Amino acid sequence: MNIFVCIKQVPDTETKVTPNSSGTYIETNSIKWIMNPYDEFAVEQSLLIKAAKPEANVTVIRVGGSKDTEALRTAMAMGADEAILIEASDNLDSYMTAKALKGAIEKTGKKPDLILTGKQAIDDDCLQVPQLLAQMLGLPSVSVVVGFELAGNDLTLRREIEGGTIEIYKLQSPCLVACNKGLNTPRYASLPGIMKAKKKPLTTYKLSDVGVADADMRIKYSAFSLPPEKPAGKKMDAMDAAKQNEVVKKVVGLLRTEAKVI
Amino acid sequence: MLNFELTQEQKEIKEMALKFAKQEMQPKATEHDQSAKFPIDIFKKAWELGLLNTCIPSEFGGNGFSVVDGTLITECLAYGCMGMNTSIMSNDLALLPIVIGGSKEQKEKFLRPFTESYKIASFCLTEPSNGSDAAGIKTLIKETPDGYIINGEKMWITNAGFADLFVVYCTIDPKLKHKGICAVVIEKGTPGIEIGKAEKKMGHRCSDTRGLRFNNVKIAKNHLLGNLGDGWKIAMKTLDHSRPLIASSAIGGAQCAYEHSIKYAKERIQFDVPIARHQAIQFMIANMAMKIEAARLLTQRAAWMLDHGIKNTEFASMAKAFAADSCMEITTDAVQIFGGYGYSVEYPVEKLMRDAKLIQIYEGTSQIQRMVVAREVLS
Ligand SMILES: Cc1cc2nc3c(=O)[nH]c(=O)nc-3n(C[C@H](O)[C@H](O)[C@H](O)COP(=O)(O)OP(=O)(O)OC[C@H]3O[C@@H](n4cnc5c(N)ncnc54)[C@H](O)[C@@H]3O)c2cc1C
Numbered sequence: 001m002n003i004f005v006c007i008k009q010v011p012d013t014e015t016k017v018t019p020n021s022s023g024t025y026i027e028t029n030s031i032k033w034i035m036n037p038y039d040e041f042a043v044e045q046s047l048l049i050k051a052a053k054p055e056a057n058v059t060v061i062r063v064g065g066s067k068d069t070e071a072l073r074t075a076m077a078m079g080a081d082e083a084i085l086i087e088a089s090d091n092l093d094s095y096m097t098a099k100a101l102k103g104a105i106e107k108t109g110k111k112p113d114l115i116l117t118g119k120q121a122i123d124d125d126c127l128q129v130p131q132l133l134a135q136m137l138g139l140p141s142v143s144v145v146v147g148f149e150l151a152g153n154d155l156t157l158r159r160e161i162e163g164g165t166i167e168i169y170k171l172q173s174p175c176l177v178a179c180n181k182g183l184n185t186p187r188y189a190s191l192p193g194i195m196k197a198k199k200k201p202l203t204t205y206k207l208s209d210v211g212v213a214d215a216d217m218r219i220k221y222s223a224f225s226l227p228p229e230k231p232a233g234k235k236m237d238a239m240d241a242a243k244q245n246e247v248v249k250k251v252v253g254l255l256r257t258e259a260k261v262i
Numbered sequence: 263m264l265n266f267e268l269t270q271e272q273k274e275i276k277e278m279a280l281k282f283a284k285q286e287m288q289p290k291a292t293e294h295d296q297s298a299k300f301p302i303d304i305f306k307k308a309w310e311l312g313l314l315n316t317c318i319p320s321e322f323g324g325n326g327f328s329v330v331d332g333t334l335i336t337e338c339l340a341y342g343c344m345g346m347n348t349s350i351m352s353n354d355l356a357l358l359p360i361v362i363g364g365s366k367e368q369k370e371k372f373l374r375p376f377t378e379s380y381k382i383a384s385f386c387l388t389e390p391s392n393g394s395d396a397a398g399i400k401t402l403i404k405e406t407p408d409g410y411i412i413n414g415e416k417m418w419i420t421n422a423g424f425a426d427l428f429v430v431y432c433t434i435d436p437k438l439k440h441k442g443i444c445a446v447v448i449e450k451g452t453p454g455i456e457i458g459k460a461e462k463k464m465g466h467r468c469s470d471t472r473g474l475r476f477n478n479v480k481i482a483k484n485h486l487l488g489n490l491g492d493g494w495k496i497a498m499k500t501l502d503h504s505r506p507l508i509a510s511s512a513i514g515g516a517q518c519a520y521e522h523s524i525k526y527a528k529e530r531i532q533f534d535v536p537i538a539r540h541q542a543i544q545f546m547i548a549n550m551a552m553k554i555e556a557a558r559l560l561t562q563r564a565a566w567m568l569d570h571g572i573k574n575t576e577f578a579s580m581a582k583a584f585a586a587d588s589c590m591e592i593t594t595d596a597v598q599i600f601g602g603y604g605y606s607v608e609y610p611v612e613k614l615m616r617d618a619k620l621i622q623i624y625e626g627t628s629q630i631q632r633m634v635v636a637r638e639v640l641s
Pocket residue numbers: 352384385386387388391392393394395417418419420421463466471620623624625626627628629630633
């Protein structure tokens with residue numbers, strides 16, 4: 001069974017993100033990169049399957065900068081068998097990313113039985129790559145998955161929708177499953193795992209190797225800036241009973257004209 | 263040649279240990295400090311992930327970590343909880359004499375089981391009447407036709423109530439001082455071991471500490487490490503390795519106090535500005551940063567020397583004393599920065615201050631480390 005897990009490297013949630021000096025992207029020099037938290041659920045799910053089906057092979061794939069390969073190495077230290085890095089800038093749009101992932105999967109020559117991803121990346125929150133990739137590969141996909149059962153080729157998935165309601169999906173592999181929090185508890189990379197990961201294969205491709213060209217770019221970022229700072233709140237004293245009527249009028253007025261919420 | 267960059271693998275090891283410390287240890291630190299309960303579940307989980315027994319060579323099933331690797335891991339675990347780390351680190355302290363002085367068969371027999379399942383070990387040197395003067399210990403070893411008999415009393419033994427294995431220092435004759443010291447391995451359940459009650463302590467409260475007595479404890483010949491009289495040499499080499507680890511634990515505790523201090527100083531407003539804007543607070547924080555950085559460099563140097571086969575006794579002692587004293591100063595200042603809140607058990611820094619104190623005492627007090635440094639530099 002061939003399992004592909006797509007993982008993204010994102011800024012650590014504790015990082016204070018700032019635009020770079022030219023305003024063309026975020027400042028990446030001071031960033032600590034981590035594996036996208038939702039992708040950790042995808043990696044864990046692949047390893048749970050591997051524990052039940054030892055013949056399963058888990059390949060992790062990442063599109064992005066080559067300076068740090070932390071996320072791929074962590075996934076291999078957790079137990080993935082091999083890794084593919086597609087070297088690219090960190091701000092590729094969703095379409096190019098999906099196309100690169102498709103190209104890399106095809107380049108391995110292995111027929112994918114299952115593709116696992118996180119439901120979204122916590123940096124740009126586009127929520128598009130899983131569906132685009134499935135579409136490009138002609139596979140069915142389910143996202144926001146919180147329950148996963150595999151029997152032979154039959155999958156039963158639990159998908160969480162607004163308000164916490166659960167939908168049940170039954171489908172067959174090959175398919176793509178985008179994972180949500182609650183699906184499982186990702187394991188730690190053990191120290192022996194970290195030592196073993198050193199010896200696992202990591203293949204590097206350029207975008208051109210996997211059939212992606214500059215012309216594939218659908219979104220151009222024009223500028224990055226921080227949102228304007230919130231002005232200080234207004235305080236009104238309503239302790240004096242005699243003035244309360246007046247204060248209430250004023251507040252309602254401001255909510256109408258300034259805040260425009262009523 | 264000079265290079266301060268960690269290898270990719272060391273960065274990952276550190277990252278993983280820190281994640282474990284933050285997610286598994288730190289959230290339980292207060293609870294275990296208050297209950298003084300030995301956190302077996304956390305230790306078992308740490309064992310499963312390879313965080314215990316970092317000193318075991320790969321030949322005997324260990325991870326084959328360098329001493330520098332060990333310091334990185336220890337610093338992270340102590341950042342999570344100095345008390346829990348003491349018990350974790352004691353396994354290394356107890357197994358090191360076997361790594362250093364044991365034969366291949368002894369390593370196979372005593373070390374390998376620690377890599378196959380979760381086990382706890384105790385290092386038994388200190389006695390009720392001999393602490394700093396370790397060469398004056400009185401626990402006796404007597405040779406018999408088929409082995410040895412051990413008689414005596416030990417004090418302040420970490421992990422004693424949970425240990426599967428005790429590495430015990432004893433003497434052929436107290437009058438022989440250093441020359442009479444022997445190191446032996448005693449397994450749990452051997453008749454004649456009498457384990458005392460758990461000591462109630464100021465800090466490191468979840469780490470088990472007890473007195474213990476050996477009453478005519480019989481052991482086989484293959485439980486003696488090296489030859490009769492090799493114990494002192496083995497103990498000194500053990501300390502060369504373990505002192506950089508202890509120093510790292512002080513740095514981990516100090517780092518934790520430092521981070522709490524920075525966060526609080528930026529939040530707490532007095533005289534209309536965050537207290538971090540007052541120079542007196544800034545200087546305390548700057549001193550913390552300087553001491554932590556200096557202690558870390560000294561410690562990693564002591565560890566690096568040992569990894570490169572260079573005698574490090576002087577540096578190991580410098581690192582241990584400097585890091586422990588710095589940790590005490592830094593945690594004390596952290597309480598100062600928190601003001602009245604720092605003195606409350608509702609805030610995390612008073613525990614750090616209580617925990618810091620022990621690091622100046624065990625594994626050779628700060629005074630003893632200075633004696634070692636002085637002896638080395640004056641010789
Ligand atoms: C919680 C805890 C856990 C411990 N765990 C272990 C363990 O696992 N295994 C183990 O073997 N031991 C352990 N110890 C013992 C510890 O190593 C000793 O307490 C320490 O070595 C000091 O010995 P002492 O307590 O007898 O103090 P003493 O040696 O009596 O020292 C008292 C004071 O005198 C000073 N002093 C002594 N001699 C001199 C000198 N020549 N010059 C100047 N000053 C001097 C000391 O620095 C100290 O300030 C532990 C202790 C504690 C508190």
